[in-house]
Amino acid sequence: MPETHFTKDHEYARIEGDIAVIGISDYAQSQLGDVVYVELPEVGRRLAMGEDAAVVESVKAASDVYAPISGEVVEANGALADNPAAVNQAAESGGWFFKIRIADRSELDQLMGADAYKSYTEGL
Template identity: 70%
Template sequence: MTTYFTKDHEYVRVEGDVATVGITDYAQSQLGDVVFVELPGVGKSYKQGAEAAVVESVKAASDVYAPISGEVVEVNAALADTPAMINEDAEGKGWFMKIKIADKGELAGLMDAAAYKAHTA
């Protein structure tokens, strides 16, 4: 299990062919209290970098981009009722969606934990 990061503050946790995607703890701290999340439909496919979800705080809305290409196989439906989970546990219970990875080669273009830490420093 390896976790990658994007410059747009998404994390990608890879387990086999499936990646769990969400926003980083740093991102949630910048956004403030999350009040709403718009998630994609299961079965939708995205190219890397496409807008896949939206996360909103009281005074900001941010697009969440698909960090890798692939098909959405599961979304975290619990976020609809408890968006606060993103603030409480962004990189755990606050995950957004699971994507079946179409091209593992794309992972090479993402950051590892150390590089992401430097990115947000």
């Protein structure tokens, strides 16, 4: 099982060695509805935990996506430009947003594990 952490704002960070794969949770995509546009950070940008990092737009509204932890952007999911619906179809796999090189692992302690996040969304 990959190690995945979630924020209260519904971003996830899936840990792959030194890299964290960032996206929005399946719960978040179901709440947003049809995603029609995603704006991603540039490679090389240094993000601080909680900073505005990306934007996801549904038919109705634009939402900010925050960096769940600090780090430098090493890759953005270019496939989302042509197929933003991938966020709806596979939010926590193929619909990832960007990858960062983890700056400070201790920040992960402030996030929720998968089970804690599941209980959190059930209470919303």
